[in-house]
Amino acid sequence: MWLTNKLTIYIYILFFLSSCGGSQERTIPIQDFFEKTEKSSFKLSPDGKKIAYLGLEDHCRNIFVLDIVNPDSSKQLTYQDNMNVQYFFWATDDSIVYSNSQSFEDSLRLYTIDVRYELSKLLIPVDDHRIRWLNTTRSFDGTILALMNKRDSSVFDLYRIRLDGAGSTLIDQNPGNFSSWFASNDGKVRLVMSSDSVEETFWHRTEEGMPFNSVIKTDFESTVFPLGPVKGNVNSMYALSNLGRDKLALVEMEIQHGKETKVIFEDKDADVNREGYFFSNQEPLFSAVYKNHKKVTVHNPKLARIYHRIQKKFDDYSIDILDVDSMFNTLIFKTYTDRNPGSIYYYHADKDKIVELTTQNPKLTERSFGEMEEVAFNSRDGRTIKGYLTYPLKAQKSYPIVVLVHDGPNRRDVWGFNAEAQFLANRGYAVFQVNYRGSTGFGKEFFTAGFKQWGGEIQNDISDGVTWLIHQGIADKDRIAIMGSGFGGYSALYAACFNPTLYKCAISSSGYTNLFTYFKEIPPYYQQYLKLYHQIIGHPTREYELFKAISPLFHAEKVNIPILFFQGGKDRHSSVTDANQFVQKVKNRDVPVRYIYKEEEGKRFRKDENIIQYYQEVEAFLATYLN
Template identity: 55%
Template sequence: MSLFMRAYITFSILITLLFLGISCSNNKTERIPIESFFSTPEKTSFKISPDGNYIAYIGLDNHCKNIFLLNLNNQDSSKQLTYQNDMNVNSFVWGDNEEIIFSIEQTSNDSLRLYAVNIYTDALQPLIKPMKAKFRWVQPARLYDNGIIVAINDRDSSTFDLHKLFIDGRRSEMILQNSGNINSWYLSQDGQVRLVMANDSVEESMMYRADNEQPFHQVLKNDFSSTIIPMGFVKNSTTNIYALSNIGRDKLSLVEYDLEQKKEVYEVFNNKEVDLDWGGYSSYTNEMLYASYTLSKKKRFFFNDKIAGIFKKISEKAKGSEFDIIDSDSSFNKIIIRTYTDTNPGAIYYFDCQDNELHKLTDNNPNLKDRELSQTESVKYQARDGKIITGFITYPLHEDRKNLPVVVMPHDGPNQREVWGFDHEAQFLANRGYVVFQMNYRGSVGFGKEFWSAGFKEWGGKIQDDITDGVKWLIREGIADKDRIAIVGKGFGGYSALHAACFNSDMYACAVSYSGYTNLFTYFRDIPPYVKPYLQKYYQIIGNPIRESSMFKQISPVFHSNRVKIPVLIAQGGKDRLSSVTDANQFVQKLKNNNIPVQYILKEEEGRTFKKDENVIQYYQELEKFLDKYIGK
């Protein structure tokens, strides 16, 4: 071989190695700062005035949440509307085109305070004296004869009565005292309370009256596994409603129901695979604009060609992003939307039918804008009894999809559901190099009442089997490194992590519980007063701690700490009313006594979900170090 040829080959090899080196360095995933995933949005709760001229939202001023106002016709006259300097605006509604009704609080256990503010004069009107109580908006939440109707539990902490609060200085009135088990109220277009739902925890009742002067009479009654969810009255009717119902069927379908005749008129729309979602009803026009349902992604069926055309234009402008409707004006000419994909947290916009353009209001998370993030893919697997379980996998970037460390993340609830979209926690973990596995175990909602009820009294049973079977599927598929699997969850997901640590230590390398239930006896004992009307229902779904005490002891992690063989991280809020600090302390101490590596993050001032930014960031910092130590590379 000539000297020239040897030099040429050597040069070619060097160039190839240099190119490969550059390619490898480019493919290395950059660790995005934790703060970028979990920073608190500066602007939230965007709502548009009925006439479409203004958008109000909650923003920060001197570290306190206040209401700000955007004038869509004259941006220069936009302004801050409230000036709380030691309280936070918690929620608000548009009473009409001029008045905004809002609540303020310092902490979740603070006294109830409700105010009205005029957007033109900035005049502030207290609607009640501060009181130790909780409240709920009653829909449609707007002013009727200068008064707004809300539900307050000041008379009895376990029940809510209806009060009318006036913005013109008149004293508030109790307009409907709760008989003891009414849990929701529905107003017709004229502001009369014609429809209520009652629940004695075992049976659900729908009750109707012709007007406010008449007594309520029962329209129907069914057990808690079947339900009807009113959406609103039919246009030009005070007797017929649109509702989601699974009475006589497995899936929630859209129906029209006649309250006087006490019967379903007809089924408007259904989907054979999943329940229909809430939404698509206009309380301004009393019409169904569309029905929606979620398979792997959200789908809609339109009842109105104009609305279908508007959604088509929005979809074109969103350029491939999914979007949800947040609010609209009374004529559906200006619509506030939230865009997102699985890899992009998206933004909040309003769409104007006059110019057919999307106008950005804020990015959902500007820190993650233009970052390269991981795609989320839908999966299915078969549980040991043949039931099909759906879920999602988020893979880390630039990794061969084989033999990877996995974080198993069961959702809270269990009566919740995983859906496709942007998940900050899953993206954070995938960015750290982990496969994230989320599943809809039996007992999850959205798949019909048979699938939901299949989870009854299966805490510690078939629900946990569904999670285990999913992990075994990941191992069989070659996705998971069987020696580097962690289970991480919050609430029921945290309970699932602790249960796995007790009864399935051979499958997992470590477990993380955030506000997880350690003792189901105290879960029932410490239940808040306003939840007690549902107690019998919980007995049916979870079990009765008195009659089924042996089962409760068998499935409560606190009684099985001696079986834990893997490291555990526990995060707990001192004011969590559903997960006892005493039980968490006891569980941690038992693990320490058994020489099991355990890390305990206790924030005395926090509740079930950490609110303070510094506490949220600390939790994820500790989670990152914990996972790096036990399943990291």
Template identity: 40%
Template sequence: MAMAIAFSSCMRNGAVQIPVNEFFKTPQKSAFKISPDGKYISYLKPYKDRLNLFVQSLADGNEHMATSFTDYSLHDYYWTYNDQLVFSQDVIATDQLKIFALDIATMKLHLLMTGNKVRMRVISRIKEDPNIINVAMNKDDPTRTDVYRLNIKTGEIKSYLVNPGNFTEWFPDSDGKIRLVKASDGVNETILYRADDNSPFKQVITNNFKTRVEPIAFTGIKNNFYALSNVNRDKTALVEIDAETGKEVKEIYANSNADIMGVEYSKNRHKVEYASWEEAYPQKHFLDKCMAGIYKNFEAQLKGYEIKIIDRDSSENKFIINSYTDRDPGAFYLFERKKCKLTKLGDINSSIKPDELCAMKPISYNASDGTLINGYLTFPQGRDSTNLPVVVMPHDWPYGPMSRNSWGYNPEVQFLANRGYVVFQVNYRGSTGYGKAFHSAGFKQVGGKIQQDITDGVNWLIANKTANPKKIAIFGGGVGGFSALYGVSFHPGLYNCAIVQYGVINFFTYIKDVPPFFKPSLQMMYEMVGNPETDADQLRAISPVFHTDKIKAPLLIFQGAKDPRANISELNQFVIELHKQNVPVSYFLKENERAFFKSERNRMQMYTEIEKFLDTNMRVKQ
């Protein structure tokens, strides 16, 4: 019966009820890229519930199915300079990483390497030798990521840059050679520079972890580089830095209201084309007249859409762009500069009809200590704006470089709004984009002011009569899942129920059991979350695993058995203890899934269960 409800279309509150599968099916086409020579478009497309690689010739428009995996989807893929594609496959059952190369001329596939519990990412392509790419891998030591030169013709792997143990990021020049690295002792962060491959690295910048310097690219003038920096300022700015001295040469662009969070860069001209940031909505400031003209063309043809450049060919004549709104998952286009031609390549989800979905509206309120908190409200169609059922959605891990809610299309938000719920997203203190002071105000506050910001937001919705105080749910993943459990533990009666995806239930094991590759950042986690030795009382006081007696509201829990951050035996015991406390718990543990469910079948089951759970516990009338 539940499946019949989930996959039928009916009317709710005057709006068309969209089937679950239309929100959460695998994208029709995604991860578009263009070959460096501009002759081919590549993308991922589902085949038997797995994402596979497809290549389309721009000369004749013919599409070729390059892979036909039915066990696991492709993970990441990259073009080389000689029309080769390199990609990886995460074999979840055995925790293996397989790396393949595909020759476009012959469409022949060959396995380059297999590694157990290995993580890999491509750092750069090498212009002087198109068969070589630089890859960062932890194949020799699970706790240390080194850089290797991988020959995609022969599969030969040679050491290029041995990590002394504290290198965390690598930044190549336009030729693909690594000349800047970032190192961390967990508290202090250091930028090191070398003039060429034969020179030693030297320290040029050292900052406390609260301060950020993120290199972008070399400017082509002397040894200067562009970077995002909040040194001696609260809001991150786009600056130019002398790599020899580490000194800031000039500030290129800053915004007094928000951190600059992204840039678009021309490799050919060694020039930043625009800086971007987020206030209520995404914003851009153009630093290049040519790119400003291109975007003006985009905006004329795609009115009302947010637009991003995804990829470009080496000559910077052909671009892949992505367009989207809060109500439209969007589409991909090919833009040919010389022809001034925009051609649609594919929709992410053509089943979605934007006029049936709901607007995401920016909001702000004052927390109980006076701090201004921002967020978003999405109201269901056809509903009065008062006394409505609300689903609170706190975001995940608060301390990463892009840890926040943003304006744009979110299938979970639209699914819940379509089912008649107001969706409340909070950018609590610790969230990024609002400056250094606001970000650092969240340190060691995962069970303190961060949770209070969420609670204050719920009380604000009740006070202004948006929320029906008897119909409020909380739903989150990761640290957002912790916030959901914290809410029903320490604010009894505020929430009807909680939904938890890959949630943190014990900060002791969460910190202790970090994957080996995360070890260099462990000290930073102590500073941001807490030290299991010196902050033991604090971590015990907030970890849900120690407070099952406080939980009374119904819970719905989802977990992937192969999530490297999860302690499955502890989670199983947590659920058993909740049952002993007579807490209504529905628990779904999925084999061969990590934190995020990649199987379409598992996703459909999860959101069908979420729909039933909310209908039961929020008693929303059909």
């Protein structure tokens, strides 16, 4: 009877909220949070005279071009009506290369389009293989560099693709262990990286066609990430490196001997982020680190003056540099806060003129949201764990809490406008995001502390954070939910199995239920990283008992809190069969489970109607079980 009554209430709330969610002044409609942005992916042409972007047309993303000198000549270039343009870049001042597909799960086809005459050509019909790009997409002598796995699905070979549509030429065949290739400033590939999954080796050659020589070796705990060449020097590069240090630093390296020659920027508390290097300028223009907020340090003096001018005009906003031309005449940047999704602008330096390109979401205004506050607490083993707490506008003595666990685990949450967190806060929940051990950005010791801890210390960090919220009087201990996607969904299911007294309910989207099959679903081109997966997660054969102990499928009998479970039929990371078995086991115990299966979706829901349904279900579920 209890289950029947609860489900009846749940269905009623779902109907009520979906039909009149916007009737109250305080409640912002779901569509306003998660509708697609009208314009995105703004990119400058190499000469800085035009801006290309993706715009919505007939519910599909197409390429548009804005002429900065003559805005009236702006135009639409592509006319996809059943596929999205997924990715594009300027190859020359007058040509754009782009790819499209019906979803991110499909293979891509590659095209080029002449901006002047709006003529499109099919370059590569990638029906049964995939393309990866190098550190530059710049055109050299009418060709672009690309990696394709058409010879062998498990490895990527190096090709030059002709922009006139005359095909491609194989430059280097992958011996089997090359994982990354890096172009010099003359378009030649002199540096590659090989991986046996646990160790990585950088190989250098003086010219194409010559043999490679080993120059740098790193283990799975250390990182060297090449950013690009040093201007005028094919034997030097800029890179992010934590060799001999805990945090990633921006350095200059002499390639032939693999030695650091200069430390350009480092921070004692955080990794330097992978942004700021622009191949068109062939220098790192700025460095960024994420602490409580994002901190930007500009290295180029001319750009520093421009950045300072922009900061004065947007004093209360964070500013992200998205693109800049080689002469520093035109710059594209984004402004935002934790309560405002912000806008994107271009800045014309000669005229000291700022022009708005788009508002990220004009329906969401700053006065509608609460603040996102950084918090820190100590885990049970004494480690400092950081995170964020997003509050509802209406202050309360204690709050119902939604613990929103990030995917990865090798990712992190950052300060800024988070539509999902603000949607939940708008419904009255305080949203808790934890950068548990194993998250990136905090140095290699913190990152490696999460190895083989998927069902151990990582989960303890999350639950320790919740306990801290309760002790601080922030959380209402009887109204706490846990929610996430991918690894975050796994954490929600893990909590339902092993921490049911801490949480009132759990929401999982594409959460991993069985880590044995997680390894079986790895695509062939990820096989070379299998040993690294074993180091980070564990070995399904040698550590059989560990995998069984931390896979929710084998502990469904312990679940006694309601679960909302979403699963995509095309999700390569989470087995549909295992998800079905887990849900059925929980249902057999008369525990409330709401299972939403979308055959056409992958790990992330892409269709508008499915995204809206997802959050309608989340809203009704939380309203039911957090009272």
